[in-house]
Amino acid sequence: MIEENLKNVEQNIANACKRAGRNKEDVTLICVSKTKPKEMIEEAYAFGKREFGENKAQEMKEKCDGLPKDIKWHFIGHLQTNKVKYVVGRAFLIHSVDSLHLAQAIEAEGKKKDVISHILIEVNVAQEESKYGLKTEETLELVEQIAQMPHIKIEGLMTIAPFVDDPEENRDIFQKLRELSVDIDSKNIDNVSMSVLSMGMTNDYEVAIEEGATCVRVGTGIFGARDYSKK
Template sequence: MSDQDIAQNLTSIQQKIEQTCTSAGRDPKDVSLVAVSKTKPNEDILKAITAGQLHFGENRMKELEDKMASIKNADVVWHFIGNLQTNKIKYIADRVNWIHSVEKAKYLKEINKRAGQANRVINALIQVNISDEKQKGGCKPEDLASILESAQNYDFVKVKGLMGMATFVDDPEEVRSEFKLLKELFDSHQKYNEGSVQLEHLSMGMTNDMKVAIEEGSTMVRIGSAIFGERNYD
């Protein structure tokens, strides 16, 4: 994809974010765009950086590790959004900025350990299964409180909010209730804000359901194909 195509796609997405926020009575500055670059070459990421995009998301730990090593721009903010593997957290802890997919207390303990060894702080989001689909991952809503309580005294990981993946459907209105659930959990668990738990962000919404997610309170949208085109698979 050309430099111009990626730049135009980013502009289009930003305009949609602004329009949706304005219609919903929200400040567009409160919604961050995470460009999901999984399976895409470094060249496409560099084109997006040139166009002003700095937040990038990857869902494979080895791919993220390789891209962080290759792309030296210190302003880039890296988000890991895929399934966590405890024994591989150590490979990304020295550079990753956000981990969206924490579904167990033991993952937070390991992130804190590895971030401490790297002498840096990593932001984490607790993934909640809002679609009731096993393949989507995430903790059960009723387990969220205990995970947050376990994380209040860490030095090197900060729990900054929640993440959820809605059911993939043709009509995004069908999943509005799933986004509402995550926002309700976000609001009802503010009482656990203490120490290293400070719930500020909701990571929800992708290319097909971004508008509904923003209307329901998303502060981070994860957009891939609308920026980089259809994904390439191994």
């Protein structure tokens, strides 16, 4: 099942890139493995996948410590400051930084471990009350504050678009995130890159790619429906 699903997702990514006049190599597929057992990750790994996404700090720690070291772990969930110690030094990229308080905790842990954390700023473009993330108009100020921290490198922006039946409904969300990244990039802030746009999930990643996503986060489309019964 996983092999077939991966082939389908990869083909969809290729098709979306072709429609947008982009190179497929410019889009990273993150296999969202949250709640999934190690065996399923190993199966995707066997088919060449090396980028996996987790949303629980301790679950990511356990998987990171027990699976091949060449896996790049993406932390995509809401990160609590008291769980930062599990993520800093393990995550290839933290997608979900949305406050100065959290950034300060990541900076402190990075200083302690002598590592630089690569992060994305999470923006709640749709301003859904149920979601974390900054308002678009708050983003630049936080970027400028975090840019001063020596153990953090901002690589771009992330958003979680609303769950909709028609992915076209999210096109303007993705457009707005891309416009925000271009605007911030134009400021030429030291220690800040806007090379990564993490947007698009199983139901809307093709539209996200058409609008400039460089990372898409696909879980259900690869591993099937989530199983929250496993801890």
